[in-house]
Every structure is written in structure tokens, then in C-alpha cells.
Amino acid sequence: MAFRRIFYLAAFLLVPALSAVTPLIAIPAITSTAGARGWEAYALGLSIGSAACVIVELGWPLTGPQRVAAEAPGDRWRTLVSSIRTRLLVLLILGPLAVLVAIALTRITGAAYTITAALMAAASASTGLSGNWYFTGVGKPLRILTSDAIPRALLVSAASLAVVGGAPLQVIPAGFLIAVLFSPVASLLLARHERREKARFTLRDDVRVMRLQFTAMSGRSVAALYAALPITLVGIFAPAAVATFAAAERLMRMSLTVLQAVPNALQNWLGSAPSRGEMRRRARMAIALNSSVGVVAGTGFALIAPWFAPILFTGTVAIDPLLATAAGIVLALVCVTRATGPLALIRYGRVHAVTASAIAAAIVGVPAICILAVLYGAVGATMGEILAEVTAASVQIAVLWRILRRPPKT
Template sequence: MTVRLRSGASMVTKLGGFTLPVMLSAAIGVVTVPMLLASLGADAWGQVYLAQAAGQIAGVLVSFGWGVTGAAMIAGTSVSKRRAMLFQSLRIRLALFATIAPFVVLGLLLLTRGDIVISVLGGLTYLVPWLGASWYFIGEGSPLRLLVFDTIPNVLGTVIGVILAALTGNTALFLIFQAIGYLAGAIGGTAIALRGQPRAEWDTSGVKHWRRTLVDQRSSVITSATTTLYTNVPLLAVQLFVRELQPVFALAHMMYKYSIVVFTPIQQYFQSWVPQDNKLLQSRARFAAISATSIAVMGGALLAILGPALAQLLAPDAVVPLSFSLTLPFGVAVAAVAANSVIGLACLVAFRKIDAIARATVLGAAVGVPSAIVAAAFQSLAAVAWTFAAAEVLVFILYVTTLSRTLTHERSVSDTNSL
């Protein structure tokens, strides 16, 4: 009984620790939206949000899968080998950043029709966070280090940028100080993570070592790339085909993103908890999947029902109000995405089913991307949102099926070994 109480108290403490950084970031994000809308205008804010989406898509290639599966991999790796994994990933991510950044800037120049400020500053700013060590802190179960060395620098940069934007109406100042905050978090967090682990001997200089690491990460990259693709393509498609309605769709998309952010502490806790004990892996995975799905459904329902009222508070002067026809499909998407984040990135990664995760997300993208483009071409925002929701529900079904089969197989193996 005492052991269970201690275990429960530890869970609550760690979950609370992970909640603080996420809630702080989410609160700042929500508060800054009306301020930026008021100081920069709806069109400029929509372009900043577009740069964020472009950075998220390209950031998948920069992070090269570590941001998706890295936390669970760190949790399941011995302490002596964690520092080597982080150091090797940093070298690769820096090389990828230098390669990909120019293409992001060029792409934004085309999408924004020559807006230099958004394209250059926005493109670079929203790539920087992918160089950080947040996934490492999550994997080692260190919410305090995540807060102090990653979240707080990011938040301070954003706050200063928003204040300057409110005073001057200057988009460039906002982006510059956000970039400074992201750089401080990425550099400081990585330095602390590398210094705080026991030194180990490893060889990361050889081409063969780099090639082997890249090959090992291929399924993680596919998962991250395809998920980000069909998450952000709807917004980009609306920008191309229904430009005049992009701000209202961006608002709905932003509310979806922050709903996922609210769920993030639960995902982070399970990513650091499920893989820690191989003897309890099956029961922990089952508990995590059921708990996460239940909470995710409730969260999606709240967004669908309360979304229009919340949008009115965030953007009271919006020309086109956000309606239930948009918040309903985004609510369905929230439920599926939140559940997928635990079932896939905590449970299936713990069982080393990364290839199965990649296959599921590729199928989701195959459904979501072309259908979103077609729906946008027909200028139906609700249809675009439903294509995104359908893709996520498909991924959820595939994840659940894979996890169920995995648990059945593991149980059969355990029963055989016990005979």
C-alpha cells in the first residue's frame, strides 16, 4: 500500500513538473495572440503564423526524428550512453539546419509574395527551436531542467518581442527577440544537458558512424515528416487557394495546436515513464493508452463546443467569425492526435515499433494531404478541416491495432517463457 502511494505521489509530482513548462508556454501563446492581432493587424499575424507552420514542416528535417521518438529512446537508454546520443544528434541537426534554412526562406518568399521580413527572419526564427534539447530533458524525466534551461528563455524572448511589437507595430522586432530567446534556450539547454551527464567514450567523427545514425533514424524522420506534413498542409493550402479566409482558418488551427499543447505534459510523462521498466512494460503501455485516449476525447469535445466562444475572446474584431463547422472537425483531430501522441510515441516506441508508426503516418498523409488540397481548391474551410481529422483518425486506428497485436504477442511470449 505504501509503495503504491509513493508511486502515485511520484506520478503526480512529475506530471505537475511537466505541466508547468507547457502551461507557461501555452499561456504566453494565448495571451500574445490578441496583442499581436491588435498591434500588427490580422494580415501580418496570419503571415507570422504561416512562417511558424513553414518552420514546423522544415523543422522536422532539422530535428531528424529525435524530437518525436527521442524522449522515449532516452528513457530506455542507460545514463552512460545518453550524452553520446545527444551529442551525435546535435552535430547532425546543425548540419541539416545549415542545409535546409535557405530553402525555407525561399519557400516563404514565394508564399508571402516577396515579404522579406517574414521570409528571412520568420524562416530562421522558427527553425532554431529544433536544435534544442527539450526532448532529452523529457526522456530523462527532468521537468525542472526543461523549465529553466529551455522554456523560460523561449518565453522571455517572446514576451519582449510582443511588448516591442505592441509599442512599435514592428513585425521584425517581434521576430528578432523571439529568435534570441529560442537561441538562448537551444544553446543553454544543450550545454547543460551535455555537461550534466557522465562522460563516455564514443567516436562520432567518422562518416560511417554518421551514416549508421542517419539510417537508424529513418523511420523516426518519416514519422515526423509525414505527421507534420498533413498537419500543416491544410493551412498552406488555404493560403494558396482561399487567401482571404486564411486568418480565420489560422485561428482555428492555432486553437487546435494549443489544445495539443495542453495535453503535452501527459504525453511527456508517459514518454519518460512507460519505457523505464521492462518488466512492467506491457501493463504500463496498456494503462497509458487507455488513460490517454479517455482524456484526449474529453479535450477534443471541449474544443469543439467551446471553440467559437474562445475565438470570440481571442479575436473579437475578426471579419469572419469562427463557427462550430470548423471547431468540430478540429475537435475530432485534437482527440485523435492527443491519443496518438501517447499510443505511438510512448507505447509503440517503447516496443521498438517505430517502423509501424512510420507506415501508419504515411498512410495518414496519403489520405490527408491530397484531400486537403482538393478541399481548399473548392474553397471549403470545413472540408479542409475534416480531411485533416480523417487522416488523424485513420492513424489512431492503425496505432491501436498495432499496439493490441504487440501486447497480445508479448503476453504470449511471456506465457511461453513461464512454462
């Protein structure tokens, strides 16, 4: 039993670790061949596409894991098929829009490599079709490797080697796009054994599901304003700081990708609590564990990032200790809100509280990022992110405090 638990946790750690390693291959290829301008275009496209991705997801990564954890196999299959259908409909609208925004922004800011930014925006938006949340919920992390992480790593690595060998820069986002479009197809193939009957849906069914997912989607969409769009905001209000800020932001988000293993591993455990009392105990443990991991990881990031950045970005971009410290604080705060929001509040059915925290954070964070970026550059923009995350955490903790103070019924 102990070995199985260790293997289970190791599998959850391997998936985000591989996802985080993939950009480590692409970034040096970009900066060594296209310099800071190529990196700016790539980062802008990634930022715009990531914001669109949050809407494309329709909140499924937020509500889906614990939902399928409690469903029977046949119902799980219907949930997966329904989620892919509805997300694909949204992508058909938002994907082209993300491409147009990327093209417009690269021209407004004077950035080069417009096609690279456009392709990266399309690829990032398409990431919203991933079935990773489904395999997280059913406790089968190794299937994320075969459906998403490994194909993405192979294609991006091959594309990066091709760019180093003389291929145009847009080959990297093109490879990324092919990989993320493969993911939902592979997810359906890997989950097809849970099908009990043919899943039949109509457009009316899809619209109904999208309405049901609206609350979760709206919260994540608002959160994208201060979590996925900061690079875009800095590109508009402080374009001279884009390369440096994007470097720190990307390294920090890559670290968070690895740390996502912790809440992912806890989704099925928390979602399957047999009683209210046990659920409360597990929620408290999840928050304590994620917070501790965040403090340790944030401190490590502040110490390591200034040393590691010149190596990763091939001397093109540097991260000073002050910027690294600010980004480390953001990292720690995100670890906290990952536990208080997508884990604890969702388990207690408080999706509206997560949405409210995102709205409050966006109201504080978006203007703070814009204004502080103009005044203090990359460090100022990161300070704006800190204010946003503190706001989100405060709202979520306040709601949880009221919930967890009540004595459990059973």
C-alpha cells in the first residue's frame, strides 16, 4: 500500500515536471536564434493565448476533477465527451480572435516575429481542450503523460532542434499547436473503455452545459486578467520591460507547473472523503501542505532565478534579485490559493466564492499591474501581481474560515 501511494504521488509529480521541462528546451532555441525580440513575440502570443485558454476551458479544470471522481464510469465518459464538445465550440470562436489580437499587439508594440506570436496564441488557446483534468480526477496521472506531456515534449523538442539547425522560429509554436490538438483525441481514446453506451448530444445540450459551467468559467476568466495577461498588459503599458518581466513570469509559471502536482494529487483524495468531518480534516491538511510547499518553493525561486536565467535565456535576458524575490512571493501566494480555491472551496460547493475572489483580485490587480509597470518596470508589474494574489487569498480564506469553524454534521 505504501509503495502504491509513493508511485501515485511520483506519477503526479512526473507529469507537471515534464510539462515544465519542455519550455526549457524551447526558450534557449528562441533566444539564441532570435534574441530578445523573438522571445517577446513568443511570450506575447503565449500570454494572449493563455487568457483565451481560460475561457475555452469553460471551468472544467476547476469543477471537473472532483465531479468525475464521484461519478460512475459511464457517467464519466459522458462528462468527458460533453466537455470536449463544448470547449471545441468556444475555441472555434476565440482561437481566431486570439490570433488577431496577437498580430495587432505585436504591430502596436513594434515587436517582430508576428507569425510566431500568432501561432503561439493559437496553440496556447487550444490548450484548453486538454483532458488532463479528467485523468487527474479519476486518479490516473500516467495517462496524462501519454496523451499530453510526452507528445508535447517530443514535438516541441524536435521543433526547437530544427530552429537551432536553421528552420524559421514559427516552427516551435507550430509544433506546440500540433501537440495540444492531439491531446483531446488521445484523451478520448484512453478513456473509451469507460464508455457504457453511445453518448448522444445536441447543440441544445451543449448550450445547457455551457450555462452550467458559466460560474466556474467566469471566475477563471476574470482570474486570467491578473494571472495570464500580465505580459500582455506590460507589453501595452511598459513595452521596454516586456523581455525581463516575461522571463521572470515564465520561469515562475514553469515552477508553478511543477508544483501543480501537489493539488492534483489531492483532488481525488479530497473529493472522495467519506464524511463531512473527514472532508474538513482533509481540506485543512491540503491547505497546510500547499502553503508549506509554496513558502519553500518561493524562497528557492528567489535564490535560484537570478543565477539560472542567464543560462536559460542564453545571456539575452537577466533577472535581478529584487525581481526574483517579488516573483517568489507571487509563487508562494498562488500555491495558497490553489488549495483554498480549486481544492477546498470547490469541494464545499462554493464556486461563487472562487469567482468573487477572482473578481476582487482583478479589480485590484489589473490597474496595479499597469500603473506599477509604468512606474517601476518589471518589478512594479510583479508587485501588482502580489496585490492581486493577496486579494484573492484574503477573500477565499475569509469564506473558508466561516465554513471550517462550523462543527461537522457527520
